Amino acid sequence: MMTSLERRNALKGNELAWYERMLEIREFERRTNELFAAGLIRGTTHLCVGQEALDIGLATTLNPDDVLAATYRSHGVALAFGLSSHSVMAEIMGKATGCAGGVGGSMHMCDSTVGLLPTSAIIGGGMPIAVGAALAFQVQKKKNVGVALFGDAATNIGAFHESLNLAAIWKLPVIFVIDNNVYGEYTRIDLSTPIEDLHLRAASYAMPSIKVDGMDVYAVQASMQEAVDRARRGDGPTLVEAKTYRFSGHSRADQALYRPAGELEHWQKRDPILLTEQALIKKGILDQAKIEAMKTKIVNLVDSAITQAQADPEPSAKDMFSNVFKEMRK
Numbered sequence: 573m574m575t576s577l578e579r580r581n582a583l584k585g586n587e588l589a590w591y592e593r594m595l596e597i598r599e600f601e602r603r604t605n606e607l608f609a610a611g612l613i614r615g616t617t618h619l620c621v622g623q624e625a626l627d628i629g630l631a632t633t634l635n636p637d638d639v640l641a642a643t644y645r646s647h648g649v650a651l652a653f654g655l656s657s658h659s660v661m662a663e664i665m666g667k668a669t670g671c672a673g674g675v676g677g678s679m680h681m682c683d684s685t686v687g688l689l690p691t692s693a694i695i696g697g698g699m700p701i702a703v704g705a706a707l708a709f710q711v712q713k714k715k716n717v718g719v720a721l722f723g724d725a726a727t728n729i730g731a732f733h734e735s736l737n738l739a740a741i742w743k744l745p746v747i748f749v750i751d752n753n754v755y756g757e758y759t760r761i762d763l764s765t766p767i768e769d770l771h772l773r774a775a776s777y778a779m780p781s782i783k784v785d786g787m788d789v790y791a792v793q794a795s796m797q798e799a800v801d802r803a804r805r806g807d808g809p810t811l812v813e814a815k816t817y818r819f820s821g822h823s824r825a826d827q828a829l830y831r832p833a834g835e836l837e838h839w840q841k842r843d844p845i846l847l848t849e850q851a852l853i854k855k856g857i858l859d860q861a862k863i864e865a866m867k868t869k870i871v872n873l874v875d876s877a878i879t880q881a882q883a884d885p886e887p888s889a890k891d892m893f894s895n896v897f898k899e900m901r902k
Protein backbone atom coordinates (compact mmCIF):
# COMPACT_ATOMS: atom_id res chain seq x y z
CA MET A 573 0.00 0.00 0.00
CA MET A 574 1.41 3.39 -0.99
CA THR A 575 1.11 6.25 1.50
CA SER A 576 -0.75 9.43 0.53
CA LEU A 577 2.58 11.20 0.21
CA GLU A 578 3.96 8.51 -2.12
CA ARG A 579 0.83 8.66 -4.28
CA ARG A 580 1.09 12.44 -4.35
CA ASN A 581 4.76 12.35 -5.32
CA ALA A 582 4.03 9.76 -8.02
CA LEU A 583 2.39 12.57 -10.03
CA LYS A 584 5.56 14.65 -10.14
CA GLY A 585 6.56 15.26 -13.76
CA ASN A 586 4.65 12.14 -14.88
CA GLU A 587 1.99 13.06 -17.42
CA LEU A 588 0.70 9.50 -17.76
CA ALA A 589 0.16 9.44 -14.00
CA TRP A 590 -1.91 12.65 -14.26
CA TYR A 591 -4.11 11.01 -16.85
CA GLU A 592 -4.41 7.81 -14.83
CA ARG A 593 -5.34 9.73 -11.65
CA MET A 594 -8.00 11.64 -13.61
CA LEU A 595 -9.44 8.30 -14.74
CA GLU A 596 -9.42 7.17 -11.10
CA ILE A 597 -11.34 10.29 -10.00
CA ARG A 598 -13.91 9.83 -12.78
CA GLU A 599 -14.42 6.13 -12.01
CA PHE A 600 -14.53 6.84 -8.28
CA GLU A 601 -17.31 9.39 -8.77
CA ARG A 602 -19.23 7.06 -11.10
CA ARG A 603 -19.22 4.34 -8.45
CA THR A 604 -20.00 6.78 -5.63
CA ASN A 605 -23.07 7.96 -7.52
CA GLU A 606 -24.13 4.36 -8.11
CA LEU A 607 -23.72 3.41 -4.43
CA PHE A 608 -25.76 6.39 -3.25
CA ALA A 609 -28.47 5.71 -5.84
CA ALA A 610 -28.67 2.12 -4.63
CA GLY A 611 -29.13 3.35 -1.07
CA LEU A 612 -25.89 1.70 0.04
CA ILE A 613 -24.44 4.96 1.46
CA ARG A 614 -26.27 7.35 3.79
CA GLY A 615 -26.23 11.15 3.64
CA THR A 616 -25.42 13.18 0.57
CA THR A 617 -22.53 13.71 -1.81
CA HIS A 618 -21.31 16.29 -4.34
CA LEU A 619 -19.53 14.96 -7.39
CA CYS A 620 -16.63 16.71 -9.13
CA VAL A 621 -17.04 15.10 -12.57
CA GLY A 622 -15.69 17.53 -15.18
CA GLN A 623 -13.29 19.23 -12.76
CA GLU A 624 -10.48 16.66 -12.76
CA ALA A 625 -7.96 18.91 -14.55
CA LEU A 626 -8.29 21.47 -11.78
CA ASP A 627 -7.70 18.83 -9.10
CA ILE A 628 -4.57 17.50 -10.81
CA GLY A 629 -3.35 21.01 -11.65
CA LEU A 630 -3.43 21.95 -7.97
CA ALA A 631 -1.83 18.74 -6.75
CA THR A 632 1.06 19.01 -9.22
CA THR A 633 1.97 22.65 -8.58
CA LEU A 634 1.71 22.75 -4.78
CA ASN A 635 4.15 21.05 -2.46
CA PRO A 636 2.93 18.61 0.20
CA ASP A 637 3.90 21.12 2.91
CA ASP A 638 1.73 23.84 1.35
CA VAL A 639 -1.87 23.73 2.53
CA LEU A 640 -5.21 23.65 0.75
CA ALA A 641 -8.62 24.48 2.19
CA ALA A 642 -11.28 23.16 -0.17
CA THR A 643 -15.01 22.43 -0.23
CA TYR A 644 -17.51 19.59 0.08
CA ARG A 645 -16.96 18.86 -3.66
CA SER A 646 -13.54 17.40 -2.98
CA HIS A 647 -13.34 13.65 -3.57
CA GLY A 648 -11.24 14.50 -6.63
CA VAL A 649 -9.01 16.91 -4.72
CA ALA A 650 -8.39 14.24 -2.09
CA LEU A 651 -7.50 11.58 -4.68
CA ALA A 652 -5.27 14.03 -6.57
CA PHE A 653 -3.53 14.97 -3.34
CA GLY A 654 -2.67 11.31 -2.85
CA LEU A 655 -5.37 9.85 -0.62
CA SER A 656 -6.26 6.33 -1.73
CA SER A 657 -9.63 5.41 -3.20
CA HIS A 658 -10.02 3.15 -0.17
CA SER A 659 -9.38 5.95 2.34
CA VAL A 660 -11.83 8.30 0.60
CA MET A 661 -14.52 5.65 0.04
CA ALA A 662 -14.23 4.37 3.62
CA GLU A 663 -14.77 7.94 4.82
CA ILE A 664 -17.82 8.38 2.58
CA MET A 665 -19.19 5.09 3.94
CA GLY A 666 -18.55 6.19 7.53
CA LYS A 667 -15.94 3.54 8.26
CA ALA A 668 -13.21 3.77 10.88
CA THR A 669 -10.54 3.35 8.17
CA GLY A 670 -11.63 6.54 6.37
CA CYS A 671 -9.38 9.59 6.18
CA ALA A 672 -11.36 11.28 9.01
CA GLY A 673 -11.97 8.05 10.93
CA GLY A 674 -15.45 7.75 9.43
CA VAL A 675 -16.95 10.56 11.49
CA GLY A 676 -16.84 13.16 8.69
CA GLY A 677 -18.25 11.58 5.55
CA SER A 678 -18.24 12.79 1.95
CA MET A 679 -17.82 16.48 2.74
CA HIS A 680 -14.91 16.10 5.17
CA MET A 681 -11.76 14.95 3.45
CA CYS A 682 -8.45 15.56 5.16
CA ASP A 683 -4.86 14.39 5.36
CA SER A 684 -2.22 16.54 7.04
CA THR A 685 0.64 14.50 5.48
CA VAL A 686 -0.16 16.05 2.09
CA GLY A 687 -1.43 19.46 3.21
CA LEU A 688 -5.13 18.77 2.76
CA LEU A 689 -6.88 20.72 5.51
CA PRO A 690 -10.32 19.39 6.42
CA THR A 691 -12.73 20.27 3.61
CA SER A 692 -15.79 22.24 4.61
CA ALA A 693 -19.51 22.44 3.85
CA ILE A 694 -19.62 26.09 4.91
CA ILE A 695 -19.61 28.18 1.73
CA GLY A 696 -16.57 30.44 1.84
CA GLY A 697 -15.39 28.82 5.08
CA GLY A 698 -12.04 27.75 3.65
CA MET A 699 -10.92 31.24 2.65
CA PRO A 700 -10.22 32.74 6.10
CA ILE A 701 -8.54 29.45 7.04
CA ALA A 702 -6.18 29.62 4.04
CA VAL A 703 -5.48 33.26 4.88
CA GLY A 704 -4.67 32.26 8.47
CA ALA A 705 -2.34 29.51 7.27
CA ALA A 706 -0.62 32.00 4.95
CA LEU A 707 -0.20 34.46 7.82
CA ALA A 708 1.41 31.69 9.90
CA PHE A 709 3.83 30.92 7.03
CA GLN A 710 4.68 34.62 6.73
CA VAL A 711 5.28 35.04 10.48
CA GLN A 712 7.39 31.86 10.59
CA LYS A 713 9.33 33.03 7.50
CA LYS A 714 8.46 29.82 5.66
CA LYS A 715 8.28 29.71 1.88
CA ASN A 716 4.98 27.83 1.85
CA VAL A 717 1.64 28.92 0.45
CA GLY A 718 -1.95 28.62 1.60
CA VAL A 719 -4.58 27.94 -1.05
CA ALA A 720 -8.35 28.25 -0.88
CA LEU A 721 -10.41 26.43 -3.51
CA PHE A 722 -14.07 27.45 -3.69
CA GLY A 723 -16.99 27.82 -6.08
CA ASP A 724 -18.29 30.70 -8.17
CA ALA A 725 -21.22 31.28 -5.80
CA ALA A 726 -18.81 31.59 -2.88
CA THR A 727 -17.46 34.84 -4.38
CA ASN A 728 -20.71 36.51 -3.29
CA ILE A 729 -20.15 35.76 0.38
CA GLY A 730 -18.62 38.16 2.89
CA ALA A 731 -15.70 35.88 3.73
CA PHE A 732 -14.46 36.15 0.12
CA HIS A 733 -14.18 39.94 0.29
CA GLU A 734 -12.76 40.05 3.81
CA SER A 735 -10.18 37.39 2.96
CA LEU A 736 -9.03 39.09 -0.26
CA ASN A 737 -8.81 42.44 1.47
CA LEU A 738 -6.71 41.19 4.38
CA ALA A 739 -4.48 39.07 2.14
CA ALA A 740 -3.82 42.05 -0.14
CA ILE A 741 -3.08 44.51 2.63
CA TRP A 742 -0.65 42.12 4.37
CA LYS A 743 0.76 40.65 1.12
CA LEU A 744 0.10 37.14 2.36
CA PRO A 745 1.35 34.05 0.47
CA VAL A 746 -2.15 32.86 -0.37
CA ILE A 747 -3.85 31.88 -3.61
CA PHE A 748 -7.60 32.08 -4.05
CA VAL A 749 -8.81 29.63 -6.67
CA ILE A 750 -12.36 29.94 -7.97
CA ASP A 751 -13.73 26.81 -9.55
CA ASN A 752 -16.27 28.56 -11.74
CA ASN A 753 -18.46 25.63 -12.72
CA VAL A 754 -21.34 27.94 -13.82
CA TYR A 755 -23.78 26.87 -11.07
CA GLY A 756 -24.30 27.44 -7.36
CA GLU A 757 -26.68 24.70 -6.28
CA TYR A 758 -29.62 24.97 -8.75
CA THR A 759 -28.98 28.55 -9.86
CA ARG A 760 -27.08 29.49 -12.99
CA ILE A 761 -24.44 32.14 -12.34
CA ASP A 762 -26.12 34.82 -14.48
CA LEU A 763 -29.13 34.77 -12.11
CA SER A 764 -27.03 35.32 -8.97
CA THR A 765 -24.02 37.37 -10.01
CA PRO A 766 -23.80 40.58 -12.08
CA ILE A 767 -20.48 39.71 -13.75
CA GLU A 768 -19.39 36.62 -15.62
CA ASP A 769 -15.61 36.93 -15.18
CA LEU A 770 -15.20 36.61 -11.44
CA HIS A 771 -11.43 37.16 -11.44
CA LEU A 772 -12.22 40.84 -12.17
CA ARG A 773 -13.22 41.15 -8.52
CA ALA A 774 -9.51 41.08 -7.62
CA ALA A 775 -9.21 44.66 -8.94
CA SER A 776 -11.08 45.93 -5.88
CA TYR A 777 -8.22 44.63 -3.77
CA ALA A 778 -5.37 45.67 -6.07
CA MET A 779 -4.62 41.99 -6.45
CA PRO A 780 -3.28 40.31 -9.59
CA SER A 781 -5.67 37.83 -11.15
CA ILE A 782 -5.62 35.13 -13.80
CA LYS A 783 -8.42 33.63 -15.87
CA VAL A 784 -7.68 30.08 -16.95
CA ASP A 785 -9.28 27.25 -18.91
CA GLY A 786 -10.06 24.86 -16.05
CA MET A 787 -10.53 21.94 -18.46
CA ASP A 788 -6.88 22.08 -19.55
CA VAL A 789 -4.50 20.63 -16.99
CA TYR A 790 -1.46 22.32 -18.59
CA ALA A 791 -3.13 25.73 -18.48
CA VAL A 792 -4.14 25.23 -14.84
CA GLN A 793 -0.56 24.28 -13.97
CA ALA A 794 0.87 27.33 -15.76
CA SER A 795 -1.42 29.78 -13.97
CA MET A 796 -1.03 28.10 -10.59
CA GLN A 797 2.76 28.14 -11.03
CA GLU A 798 2.68 31.87 -11.72
CA ALA A 799 0.61 32.45 -8.56
CA VAL A 800 2.74 30.11 -6.43
CA ASP A 801 5.96 31.80 -7.58
CA ARG A 802 4.54 35.23 -6.72
CA ALA A 803 3.50 34.05 -3.25
CA ARG A 804 6.85 32.33 -2.50
CA ARG A 805 8.74 35.46 -3.63
CA GLY A 806 6.85 37.44 -0.99
CA ASP A 807 4.85 39.41 -3.56
CA GLY A 808 1.48 38.46 -2.11
CA PRO A 809 -1.79 36.86 -3.16
CA THR A 810 -3.38 36.02 -6.52
CA LEU A 811 -6.96 35.33 -7.53
CA VAL A 812 -7.19 32.53 -10.09
CA GLU A 813 -10.47 31.84 -11.87
CA ALA A 814 -10.70 28.41 -13.51
CA LYS A 815 -13.52 28.17 -16.02
CA THR A 816 -14.97 24.72 -15.69
CA TYR A 817 -18.35 22.98 -15.67
CA ARG A 818 -20.22 20.76 -13.26
CA PHE A 819 -21.10 17.68 -15.35
CA SER A 820 -23.30 16.26 -12.58
CA GLY A 821 -26.11 17.83 -10.57
CA HIS A 822 -25.36 19.80 -7.41
CA SER A 823 -25.72 16.86 -5.08
CA ARG A 824 -26.83 13.26 -4.92
CA ALA A 825 -30.46 13.42 -6.04
CA ASP A 826 -30.20 16.40 -8.41
CA GLN A 827 -30.80 15.53 -12.07
CA ALA A 828 -29.95 19.14 -13.12
CA LEU A 829 -33.10 19.47 -15.24
CA TYR A 830 -32.77 23.27 -14.98
CA ARG A 831 -29.82 23.32 -17.38
CA PRO A 832 -30.44 24.88 -20.82
CA ALA A 833 -30.62 22.28 -23.60
CA GLY A 834 -27.22 21.50 -25.11
CA GLU A 835 -25.15 23.18 -22.38
CA LEU A 836 -23.80 19.97 -20.89
CA GLU A 837 -23.04 18.55 -24.34
CA HIS A 838 -21.19 21.75 -25.25
CA TRP A 839 -18.89 21.37 -22.25
CA GLN A 840 -18.49 17.63 -22.64
CA LYS A 841 -16.67 18.30 -25.92
CA ARG A 842 -14.00 19.86 -23.71
CA ASP A 843 -13.99 17.06 -21.13
CA PRO A 844 -10.67 17.41 -19.27
CA ILE A 845 -9.95 13.69 -19.58
CA LEU A 846 -10.54 13.80 -23.32
CA LEU A 847 -8.29 16.87 -23.70
CA THR A 848 -5.48 15.23 -21.70
CA GLU A 849 -5.88 12.01 -23.67
CA GLN A 850 -5.59 13.90 -26.98
CA ALA A 851 -2.54 15.83 -25.77
CA LEU A 852 -0.74 12.67 -24.65
CA ILE A 853 -1.56 10.80 -27.86
CA LYS A 854 -0.16 13.75 -29.82
CA LYS A 855 3.02 13.61 -27.76
CA GLY A 856 3.30 9.89 -28.56
CA ILE A 857 3.21 8.71 -24.93
CA LEU A 858 -0.32 7.29 -24.99
CA ASP A 859 -2.18 5.00 -27.40
CA GLN A 860 -5.47 3.08 -27.49
CA ALA A 861 -3.96 -0.09 -26.02
CA LYS A 862 -2.49 1.82 -23.08
CA ILE A 863 -5.80 3.66 -22.53
CA GLU A 864 -7.71 0.37 -22.38
CA ALA A 865 -5.16 -1.18 -20.00
CA MET A 866 -5.27 1.86 -17.70
CA LYS A 867 -9.06 1.93 -17.67
CA THR A 868 -9.23 -1.76 -16.73
CA LYS A 869 -6.64 -1.25 -14.00
CA ILE A 870 -8.58 1.70 -12.56
CA VAL A 871 -11.95 -0.06 -12.66
CA ASN A 872 -10.40 -2.93 -10.65
CA LEU A 873 -8.60 -0.58 -8.25
CA VAL A 874 -11.76 1.36 -7.39
CA ASP A 875 -13.80 -1.83 -7.18
CA SER A 876 -11.46 -3.46 -4.68
CA ALA A 877 -11.31 -0.21 -2.67
CA ILE A 878 -15.11 -0.34 -2.38
CA THR A 879 -15.15 -4.04 -1.44
CA GLN A 880 -12.52 -3.38 1.22
CA ALA A 881 -14.33 -0.31 2.59
CA GLN A 882 -17.64 -2.19 2.76
CA ALA A 883 -16.02 -4.87 4.92
CA ASP A 884 -14.34 -2.35 7.24
CA PRO A 885 -15.65 -1.66 10.76
CA GLU A 886 -17.63 1.42 11.73
CA PRO A 887 -16.15 3.77 14.34
CA SER A 888 -17.33 3.26 17.91
CA ALA A 889 -19.78 5.69 19.54
CA LYS A 890 -17.03 7.21 21.66
CA ASP A 891 -15.12 8.25 18.52
CA MET A 892 -17.69 11.04 18.16
CA PHE A 893 -15.95 12.76 21.05
CA SER A 894 -12.31 12.22 20.12
CA ASN A 895 -10.39 14.93 18.21
CA VAL A 896 -12.92 17.53 19.31
CA PHE A 897 -10.62 19.31 21.73
CA LYS A 898 -6.84 19.37 21.62
CA GLU A 899 -5.59 16.95 24.25
CA MET A 900 -3.69 18.91 26.90
CA ARG A 901 -0.62 17.50 28.54
CA LYS A 902 -1.17 17.00 32.30
Ligand SMILES: Cc1ncc(C[n+]2csc(CCOP(=O)(O)OP(=O)(O)O)c2C)c(N)n1
Nearest residue numbers: 645693694695723724725726753755756757
Ligand atom coordinates in the same frame (compact mmCIF):
# COMPACT_ATOMS: atom_id res chain seq x y z
C1 LIG B 1 -22.58 29.63 4.51
C2 LIG B 1 -23.42 28.77 3.63
N1 LIG B 1 -24.48 29.31 2.98
C3 LIG B 1 -25.24 28.52 2.18
C4 LIG B 1 -24.98 27.18 2.04
C5 LIG B 1 -25.86 26.32 1.14
N2 LIG B 1 -25.15 25.95 -0.09
C6 LIG B 1 -24.58 24.73 -0.25
S1 LIG B 1 -23.82 24.57 -1.73
C7 LIG B 1 -24.23 26.13 -2.20
C8 LIG B 1 -23.82 26.67 -3.54
C9 LIG B 1 -22.35 26.80 -3.70
O1 LIG B 1 -22.01 26.98 -5.04
P1 LIG B 1 -20.52 27.22 -5.48
O2 LIG B 1 -19.82 28.06 -4.49
O3 LIG B 1 -20.55 27.69 -6.88
O4 LIG B 1 -19.84 25.76 -5.38
P2 LIG B 1 -20.20 24.43 -6.20
O5 LIG B 1 -21.25 23.69 -5.42
O6 LIG B 1 -20.64 24.82 -7.55
O7 LIG B 1 -18.93 23.63 -6.22
C10 LIG B 1 -24.97 26.77 -1.19
C11 LIG B 1 -25.49 28.13 -1.29
C12 LIG B 1 -23.86 26.67 2.75
N3 LIG B 1 -23.50 25.38 2.65
N4 LIG B 1 -23.09 27.47 3.52
Ligand SMILES: [Mg+2]
Nearest residue numbers: 723724755756
Ligand atom coordinates in the same frame (compact mmCIF):
# COMPACT_ATOMS: atom_id res chain seq x y z
MG1 LIG C 1 -20.38 26.56 -8.61
